[in-house]
Amino acid sequence: MNTKVAAGVFLIVAGAACASNDQIVVEPVAVGMTNQLAPGYDDGDTRIYQVGVPVRLPIKPGGEQGGASPPFPRAPSIVARDVRTEIRFTISNLDAEKHSIELLIDPWNEFVRYKPGIQVVNEEEAVPDFSGFDKFFIVPGKSRVFGIITPDDCTELAIDLATAQAIIAQPPAGANVNGMVNRLFNLQNRSSVFDPLISPHIPAVIPAMTGFDLGLRSYEAANVAVEVIVDVSNVEGDHIVRSGDTASYIAMPPAELTPPKAN
Structure with missing residues (x-):
């Protein structure tokens, strides 16, 4: 187990434990903030506090794949249908008063790591881009909230990331690309329901989610x-x-994918 401590932040990152021949249960991974954490964004009016930690999934590198497969530089070596992922989470509030806490999951595949930005509207309002999974929870004082990000949700993360790659790589003429990417990552948007703005850009082949950034925002x-x-x-x-x-995990992708600034 690796433990890192910085001002106002604590991280615990663990390895993987075997559950069966065809299933791995990753040991708990945790990240938290204290009330001493400096805001990551502060315009004098809005303050945004955020922490995160990378989580590599216990997935082997796939075999070498040749040939281009737009929007990817080559065909994916592992596709979304090859693996099944479920994420169980516990959000803990150590304070006496309730807090509204935003749970953030930003997916990776073997090509890119999704990195949402912050849009500043009219120099007055800061609006973070949606994360892959982005949901507020009201956590009462001295209590916990439990939940599950289902296998279907994790497949949706993989599809949304691949679709964002396609849209950013070849934007439609005159499109608000930031708006399109945030639309597809909105939890209310599901790839199984036809969306004339988004659905035509879903790639035929979807790379598997190979890891994610786990975060909290307040x-x-x-x-x-x-x-x-x-x-x-x-x-x-x-x-x-x-x-x-003896096999190693597939590497964290070196490239980041961030939506362009809003029009």
Whole structure:
């Protein structure tokens, strides 16, 4: 287990434990903020406090794939249907008063790592781009909130990231690309429901989610934390790294994908 401590932030990052031959349960990963954390954004009116930690999934690198597969530089070596991922989370409020806490999950695939930005509207209002999974929870004082990001939700994360890559790589003429990307990452938008603005850009092949950035956001100083436990299973082929396996995890992608500034 690795533990890192910085001013106002604590992180705990662990490895993986074997659950079965075809399933891995990743040991708990946690990140939290204290009320001593400096805001990441402060315009004198709005203050945004945010922390995060990368979570690599126990997935092996796939075999070499040749040939271009737009919007990807080559065909994905592992696709979304090959693995099944579920994320169980616990958000803890250590303060006596309730807080509104935003849970953030930003997906990776073998090509890019999604990195939403902050849009400043009319130099007066700061609006963060949507994360892949982005949801507010009201957490009462001295209590916890539990939840599950289902396998269908995780597949949606993979589809949304691939679609964002396609839109940013080849934007429609005159399009508000920032608006399109935020629309597709909105939790109310599902790829299974036809959207004339988004659906035509969904790639035919969807790379698997190989990791994600786990984060918390608050608009007030707070003592809060989130812990996740991730289950990863094989569906097609043998892609997971089991306990004691000498195979390494697929690497964190070097490239970041950030929506362009809003029009």
